[in-house]
Amino acid sequence: MAPINVTDINENKAYVPAKKALPEVETESANGNEKCKGYSYETLLETANFLLSRITIQPRIGIICGSGMGSYWNEGSLAESIQDGVCIPYEDIPNFPVSTVEGHHGRLVFGKIEGAPVVAMQGRFHYYEGYPLWKCCLPVRVMKLIGVKTLIATNAAGGLNPDYKIGDLMIVKDHINMMGFAGNNPLHGPNDERFGPRFPPMNKAYNYEHRKIAKEVAKELNINNMVREGVYTCLGGPNFETVAELKMLKMVGVDAVGMSTVHEVITARHCDMKVFGLSLITNECVTSYDHDMEANHEEVLDVGRMRQDILRKYVSRLVDRFSQIEPESP
Numbered sequence: 468m469a470p471i472n473v474t475d476i477n478e479n480k481a482y483v484p485a486k487k488a489l490p491e492v493e494t495e496s497a498n499g500n501e502k503c504k505g506y507s508y509e510t511l512l513e514t515a516n517f518l519l520s521r522i523t524i525q526p527r528i529g530i531i532c533g534s535g536m537g538s539y540w541n542e543g544s545l546a547e548s549i550q551d552g553v554c555i556p557y558e559d560i561p562n563f564p565v566s567t568v569e570g571h572h573g574r575l576v577f578g579k580i581e582g583a584p585v586v587a588m589q590g591r592f593h594y595y596e597g598y599p600l601w602k603c604c605l606p607v608r609v610m611k612l613i614g615v616k617t618l619i620a621t622n623a624a625g626g627l628n629p630d631y632k633i634g635d636l637m638i639v640k641d642h643i644n645m646m647g648f649a650g651n652n653p654l655h656g657p658n659d660e661r662f663g664p665r666f667p668p669m670n671k672a673y674n675y676e677h678r679k680i681a682k683e684v685a686k687e688l689n690i691n692n693m694v695r696e697g698v699y700t701c702l703g704g705p706n707f708e709t710v711a712e713l714k715m716l717k718m719v720g721v722d723a724v725g726m727s728t729v730h731e732v733i734t735a736r737h738c739d740m741k742v743f744g745l746s747l748i749t750n751e752c753v754t755s756y757d758h759d760m761e762a763n764h765e766e767v768l769d770v771g772r773m774r775q776d777i778l779r780k781y782v783s784r785l786v787d788r789f790s791q792i793e794p795e796s797p
């Protein structure tokens with residue numbers, strides 16, 4: 468693909484020439500104690516142009532594969548079903564972090580699903596791996612720069628809503644940014660208007676039309692009995708929650724709990740991407756003290772594997788439908 472230049476994205480935004488293209492922008496944070504960093508627009512353009520030099524398609528839809536959904540067993544997952552796939556390991560991509568979590572492959576896959584050009588992250592970055600939130604979300608901005616319009620963010624999550632069963636899918640209707648309550652936000656630090664505004668709204672974070680389509684598609688595939696809609700929250704991890712924490716989350720209206728997605732969605736909405744969120748309920752969140760069960764990552768991965776066929780069919784059909792409502796021009 469032809470390289471892009473700094474005026475190509477967010478055509479409606481004023482272009483502010485950078486004084487100096489620093490790889491990382493660093494400022495004192497509000498409390499003056501810690502440094503707040505983020506890659507500059509120009510640095511991310513380098514990354515985007517590196518990727519564009521290696522692909523021939525123009526992906527309009529970006530997919531983040533959650534734990535167990537990007538397949539670590541190398542067959543049958545959504546990521547493996549991508550046709551004419553070009554895989555680029557994160558290690559080879561300038562300025563990219565690397566995946567350190569089991570079940571997260573660590574590569575971008577460019578190709579087609581149902582004829583629609585896509586890019587999939589087979590492996591995401593989490594705060595608990597030691598990455599700051601802005602770095603966890605760096606791929607979202609890179610996707611934006613290469614022309615992605617819609618982000619499908621999938622995740623594995625614990626089901627807190629008592630009606631949910633293991634293996635259910637939850638269309639994310641909204642989220643609660645728990646880490647944001649403590650002042651940890653991927654947009655913390657200097658704002659570059661070329662990505663988006665200083666104060667982005669978040670009340671329509673999960674696109675209404677996409678959620679409606681997802682419910683229709685669930686009916687078409689006859690899986691509507693396992694497809695729910697609810698509120699997701701992300702905690703920093705890596706430990707799973709205490710009973711008291713889960714009780715509190717339940718009280719404030721959380722249906723599913725994970726350790727990702729929220730900051731990616733905030734970053735995507737900031738740069739005006741449409742967002743669809745999907746959680747696979749991999750375990751039951753236990754809110755009683757007389758229970759033997761303990762959450763564990765192996766169960767999370769096993770349920771991902773158990774549900775891979777359904778997830779592949781469902782997300783493939785969603786890609787097809789979402790791509791039909793995406794305008795063709797950049």
Ligand SMILES: O=P(O)(O)O[C@H]1O[C@H](CO)[C@@H](O)[C@H]1O
Nearest residue numbers: 533534622623726727764767
């Ligand atoms: O959110 P994803 O990456 O799907 O994974 C979820 O599952 C893992 C815990 O088992 C955590 O990484 C949590 O965030």
Ligand SMILES: Nc1nc2[nH]cnc2c(=O)[nH]1
Nearest residue numbers: 623624625724725726767
């Ligand atoms: N925080 C959290 N993340 C998860 N990812 C998968 N299951 C869970 C869970 O129960 N809690």
